[in-house]
Amino acid sequence: MNENVLAKLKILAESAKYDVSCSSSGTVRRNQAGTLGNTVGGIGICHSFAEDGRCISLLKVMLTNVCIYDCAYCINRRSNDIPRATLSVSELVDLTIEFYRRNYIEGLFLSSGVVRNPDYTMERLVRVAKDLRTIHKFNGYIHLKSIPGASRELVNEAGLYADRMSVNIEIPKEENLKLLAPEKDHQSVYQPMRYIQQGVLTNKEDRKKFRNAPRFVPAGQSTQMIVGATSESDKDILFLSNALYQHPTMRRVYYSGYVAVNTYDKRLPALKQPPLVRENRLYQADWLLRFYQFKVDEIVDDAFPNLDLEVDPKLSWALRHPEHFPVDINRADYEMILRVPGIGVKSARLIVVSRRFSKLGFYELKKIGVVMKKAQYFITCSELPVRTVNELTPMGVRKLLLPTPKKRKSDDRQLVLNFEENTP
């Protein structure tokens, strides 16, 4: 370990930072007496937060940022003139262990550019995970990227050491992927996903017969899509997410607002700012799919192919379907209460439990944690009726709930001269 590693780490972390996933949840791994580390499960532990507000839970790094591919959206593409570096297996293992000992990280998120061929690259990723688990008896979290096009044997071996594996789809539509990354296709992404899923399901059967059979990717798999680099609508993205969530091992789909890294490439849009609001709305829609029992065609359909950027998808659905409201808080089903804007999973559960003891009014709902600013237009409770979405009309409610633009105070004693140029 020396100063050399410092420069390499800088290069490789900068290459890896566009991967979104950083979760260390989904599995519990106890410490085996006298060895290092454990995995706590639950909500996971974030050890630090970068200045862009994203959490740092895992050491997110690439083994190498040398790549044989030339994907237009990727910072590490072959034709980019950036510093390249490669960490040796032992350097990376040492780095992980020493960071972990100082409580900097929960574990390792390892990915890599493709060198020579997918199998060669995958083999080296597996070596790192294997060394950590078998030689250093490391019980922390390991998230391995599966290289598209890697063989089944290597994915199966990786699964024995990793807690979570992921293959990134990146571009939801194959024709757009072909446009930006001519050397890739969807087949090469779905194939490793299938290997992982089959491995997990086989392992599940095995563990029913033999309790001590080694676990295989216990925290399942995740994937990531880039938002805003190509012409896909939110409908395309969410329908694909929904299809992925139907698979038993798919735990998370991440959305990554496209950061214009290769501005010279004319196939890509020239964005000044990553589409952060759209990304946020997609995550909200994702939550509706996973925790609020929404069907994907209720969130987006042919008439509304894109999410509303001004209001969140749940409110947007409620405004499009005023016929379902107002909901009677003291009588309605849990599923219906969950659909009221301003009521989340926690509040909905509390409502269902507490209404057994006494009727609930506005005051109680507020104490429970309901956002009454939104919810008041969509509910009735034990109190006098107020004006709901049906009386105010969806357009009226929408106007009430939109954030009011801040007016800039102008001092009318001051004469303002407009010096802005009118010529373009």
Add this chain to the structure above:
Amino acid sequence: MTIFIYDHTFDGLLTCLFEVYNRKTFPDLLLKDGEPLPLFIDEVINIETFEEKHFRVWKGLRKRLSASALSNLTYGWLSELPGIDLLLLRYMKKVFDSPISIETNFADADVLELSKVWKKVNNERHRLLQFVRFQKASDGTFFAPVEPLYNVLPLTIRHFRDRFADQPWLIYDIKRKYGFYYNLKSVEEVTFEDETQAHLITGILQEDLIAKDEKLFQELWKTYFKAICIKERLNPRKHKQDMPIRYWKLLTEKQE
């Protein structure tokens, strides 16, 4: 105004509850030995901590409360908030007086208040798990200074004992002047005779105490922390919200 004066230990508080029933009176104020009395006083009672008394109270509580509610009491006590002892006393009295469990009766002001305190303390405990940073000393011990808002260090020891089972470590609370030391076999509570040693005050190990490669790893971590940030997405507000400024003093990556 009735005042109980006790030794400000949890056992002492349990003895107070015993005396509440013994003397058929409830204090308006709990004071520590040596604290100045307020102006208007009816009665001042000195409570001495007795083992059989507080054991009996604790036995009674264990019969009436679930394990999680008992741990709520501990969390509440460790919050060290002003007036928390009186709140706990009222809560425990309600436990004994009520024929049914009051644990989930959040309409009761004391139950709600205690649950809020629990939430605060539990958050601080989680922050400790997140933001403890070890520095390796030259003798191989990993030293971490902490300065939590509430006295939550004891609540995290099980986690650290399990996680760092193969390295000797010392986590030291520089505000409350005590720590826990793990010697590869067991964890012991420790205090230092000379509390004015520089690293027990600033939390940063001096050059002569630090391990050979420690500086390099700190440098690596700082480099990584800077490199992982996407400049196009800067969001200082969220950054400060998730990692409040009061922790920065002891965070390796936030040192210059």
